[in-house]
Amino acid sequence: xxxxxxxxxxxLFQWNFFERAVSNYSIIIRMFQxxxxxxxxxxxxxxxxxxxxxxxxxxIVVNDGGEFFSLESDLKPxxxxxxxxxKGRFFSPAVLKDEFGYGTLYVYPMKRNVHVFGYLxxxxxxxxxxxxSITRDFELLCEIMNRFILxxxxxxxLKAADEAKIRRLDARLAxxxxxxxxxxxEFPHAxxxxxxxxxxxxxxxxxxxxxxxxxxxxxxxxxxxxxxxxKGLLGDALVEGELHHRNGDEYKLYSLESYPVKDGxxxxxxxxxxxxxxxxxxxxxxxxxxxxxxxxxxxxxGGVAHDFNNVLxxxxxxxxxxxxxxxxxxxxxxxxxxxESSAKRAASLTEHLLNFSRRQRTKTIDVVDLNSLLxxxxxxxRESFRTIKVATQFEGSLPPIRGDAGELQHVFxxxxxxxxxxxxxxxxxxxxxxxxxxxxxxxxxxxxxxxVGIDEDSRxxxxxxxxxxRTEGKNLGMGLYLVQKAVKxxxxxxxxxxxxxxxxxxxxxxxxxxxxxxxxKATAVPVLDAGKRxxxxxxxxxxxxxxxxxxxxxxxxxxxxxxDGKAALAFFEGRRKSVDLVILDMIMPGMKGEEVLANLRDLxxxxxxxxxxxxxxxxxxxxxxxxxxxxxxxxxxSEQDAxxxxxxxxxKRRDALLDPKNGNDGL
Numbered sequence: 001x002x003x004x005x006x007x008x009x010x011x012l013f014q015w016n017f018f019e020r021a022v023s024n025y026s027i028i029i030r031m032f033q034x035x036x037x038x039x040x041x042x043x044x045x046x047x048x049x050x051x052x053x054x055x056x057x058x059x060i061v062v063n064d065g066g067e068f069f070s071l072e073s074d075l076k077p078x079x080x081x082x083x084x085x086x087k088g089r090f091f092s093p094a095v096l097k098d099e100f101g102y103g104t105l106y107v108y109p110m111k112r113n114v115h116v117f118g119y120l121x122x123x124x125x126x127x128x129x130x131x132x133s134i135t136r137d138f139e140l141l142c143e144i145m146n147r148f149i150l151x152x153x154x155x156x157x158l159k160a161a162d163e164a165k166i167r168r169l170d171a172r173l174a175x176x177x178x179x180x181x182x183x184x185x186e187f188p189h190a191x192x193x194x195x196x197x198x199x200x201x202x203x204x205x206x207x208x209x210x211x212x213x214x215x216x217x218x219x220x221x222x223x224x225x226x227x228x229x230x231k232g233l234l235g236d237a238l239v240e241g242e243l244h245h246r247n248g249d250e251y252k253l254y255s256l257e258s259y260p261v262k263d264g265x266x267x268x269x270x271x272x273x274x275x276x277x278x279x280x281x282x283x284x285x286x287x288x289x290x291x292x293x294x295x296x297x298x299x300x301x302g303g304v305a306h307d308f309n310n311v312l313x314x315x316x317x318x319x320x321x322x323x324x325x326x327x328x329x330x331x332x333x334x335x336x337x338x339x340e341s342s343a344k345r346a347a348s349l350t351e352h353l354l355n356f357s358r359r360q361r362t363k364t365i366d367v368v369d370l371n372s373l374l375x376x377x378x379x380x381x382r383e384s385f386r387t388i389k390v391a392t393q394f395e396g397s398l399p400p401i402r403g404d405a406g407e408l409q410h411v412f413x414x415x416x417x418x419x420x421x422x423x424x425x426x427x428x429x430x431x432x433x434x435x436x437x438x439x440x441x442x443x444x445x446x447x448x449x450x451x452v453g454i455d456e457d458s459r460x461x462x463x464x465x466x467x468x469x470r471t472e473g474k475n476l477g478m479g480l481y482l483v484q485k486a487v488k489x490x491x492x493x494x495x496x497x498x499x500x501x502x503x504x505x506x507x508x509x510x511x512x513x514x515x516x517x518x519x520x521k522a523t524a525v526p527v528l529d530a531g532k533r534x535x536x537x538x539x540x541x542x543x544x545x546x547x548x549x550x551x552x553x554x555x556x557x558x559x560x561x562x563x564d565g566k567a568a569l570a571f572f573e574g575r576r577k578s579v580d581l582v583i584l585d586m587i588m589p590g591m592k593g594e595e596v597l598a599n600l601r602d603l604x605x606x607x608x609x610x611x612x613x614x615x616x617x618x619x620x621x622x623x624x625x626x627x628x629x630x631x632x633x634x635x636x637x638s639e640q641d642a643x644x645x646x647x648x649x650x651x652k653r654r655d656a657l658l659d660p661k662n663g664n665d666g667l
Contacts, residue, residue, distance in 0.1 A: 020137055027052050027141055031148050033264055041148055042067045055122040062118035062149060078121050089116060093139055095130060103127030108142040112150055120145060151176060190275040198222050201270060253279040283465055283481060309614030312636035314543035316343040320639040321551060367400045368408060370433055370443055377412045378431060385420045393432040401443050401510045403490045411486050414479050415447045415506055422451025422504060441512040448505040454498040533650060534558045534578055538568040539585040548583060551639050565591030569599055579607045581650060586613035597627050608649050
């Protein structure tokens with residue numbers, strides 16, 4: 001989802017919430033108005049509910065009597081006695097479908113203690129789905145209506161004695177007031193009621209908790225409680241906006257909604273102010289937006305690197321072959337050596353790009369080699385920021401940690417970019433890794449720059465959202481906040497040391513797992529006699545096909561070529577039993593490598609398969625392993641890399657055939 005769409009959806013959610021809140025409070029206020037009239041609740045509230053809620057009709061049933069109102073002329077009152085005979089007495093709210101001419105029928109039993117004395121029946125002509133938020137709001141309104149009706153019933157019962165009636169009426173009114181105050185007081189967001197001068201008349205529990213700061217808020221000017229509140233807040237119009245607020249060392253961002261509260265004559269009696277803390281939501285939106293941008297860059301880098309690797313495969317392979325046949329002391333040999341060295345450097349660049357791209361696409365917790373990850377990040381930093389010097393000191397025996405490689409890549413890249421910005425005239429960026437045995441063990445990464453440094457006031461705020469010393473650009477100030485958040489998600493913490501003129505050092509601590517993963521052991525390349533082995537090379541790049549065919553033919557193999565998937569399958573139709581190994585490219589025009597592989601397995605061919613590609617994610621590799629492939633040959637590769645891969649696969653297949661536990665119906 002794009003950031004603009006996320007903002008629109010967030011605004012729509014907030015507006016729907018505000019609209020429901022206003023509607024609900026309007027209904028509650030009208031309950032107060034009508035309860036003073038004789039039978040006012042029964043006579044008037046069905047119309048109020050029908051006009052103010054999503055339902056088309058409302059029916060109130062109390063002690064065999066009641067009232068009904070509908071916005072649709074063809075909707076009729078529900079025979080509640082028949083409803084009870086069919087469904088039994090209701091003791092909790094229920095939603096019925098396609099009953100008594102209604103697509104949706106909401107039934108709320110009104111209770112006095114444990115006894116049901118009536119129902120609130122709300123009907124919708126069409127069938128609708130009630131989400132959880134609407135259901136909660138509606139149950140709350142029905143509960144309040146239940147209590148108002150109970151209050152009226154109690155008032156009727158108290159008419160016998162005027163003095164007792166008045167005393168008990170006052171008590172009931174006090175109870176109702178307490179109930180309403182309790183509802184408002186327990187509202188999950190901070191709420192204020194202000195008079196016409198902007199003084200606080202009421203602050204709910206959340207507002208007192210977040211803004212009291214050791215003093216009573218009632219009577220205080222709102223601008224003294226909330227710095228930055230605009231003067232227009234006290235007018236008649238609806239006001240919406242954002243408010244940045246600091247409470248001691250804690251920083252918060254609030255969405256602000258303010259609207260007038262009017263009496264029955266339309267006179268404004270209060271101005272309501274609702275503040276919702278949205279700092280976590282905004283931080284998450286910024287984090288998702290940043291990660292999506294980085295993932296797009298990673299995909300672009302991966303695609304470019306794949307095509308580049310195809311070119312480098314031919315250059316590197318033919319350069320290796322030229323070195324073998326050219327005199328070592330001659331100019332031709334020297335030129336071939338330079339070409340091979342340059343191709344290897346280009347291959348190193350694409351390798352780092354591909355590593356960066358793969359991590360952007362992974363969003364899972366896995367084993368992470370911090371030295372390797374930092375190496376890829378710093379390679380890109382060196383190539384991108386030529387005005388600074390990059391120095392490293394990595395502990396070679398540093399154990400891997402568990403974490404999200406893509407997220408950690410963002411962390412280190414963010415800190416390196418900040419370090420570069422702190423050195424506009426150039427300087428040195430030094431990254432070290434080490435291990436500390438304190439508290440179970442930590443992997444420690446230090447990132448130091450020789451830049452302008454950070455003053456004391458900025459150091460206290462540097463990890464706050466929306467704090468920045470930059471004056472240009474948009475969506476600034478979230479970088480270090482997201483860095484600290486990511487480090488904490490990995491169970492670690494971050495320290496900052498800096499002073500003006502002496503540079504800045506960020507030290508990141510990541511907990512080490514109880515048992516470190518053991519490094520994979522190198523396997524020796526088997527010695528194998530080529531014999532009469534037959535190999536099919538499937539690749540859309542002619543340079544790659546000719547390279548492999550040439551070097552494998554020199555080794556004594558019989559080699560055939562196919563320029564695409566269709567040609568490969570056509571070749572197999574006539575030579576199903578005579579092919580020992582297929583070297584298959586993954587990305588080709590027309591039929592893709594994976595589709596070719598699936599067709600080969602459907603034909604029940606027993607030939608070995610080596611997958612060769614310029615770019616594959618770990619998820620793609622795992623999926624290909626399900627087809628029983630024998631190995632991978634990543635582009636670009638040298639002559640020796642290709643020969644080692646072929647010999648290794650053929651040796652494994654030979655050993656499998658010689659094993660008496662296996663049948664000998666293969667190659």
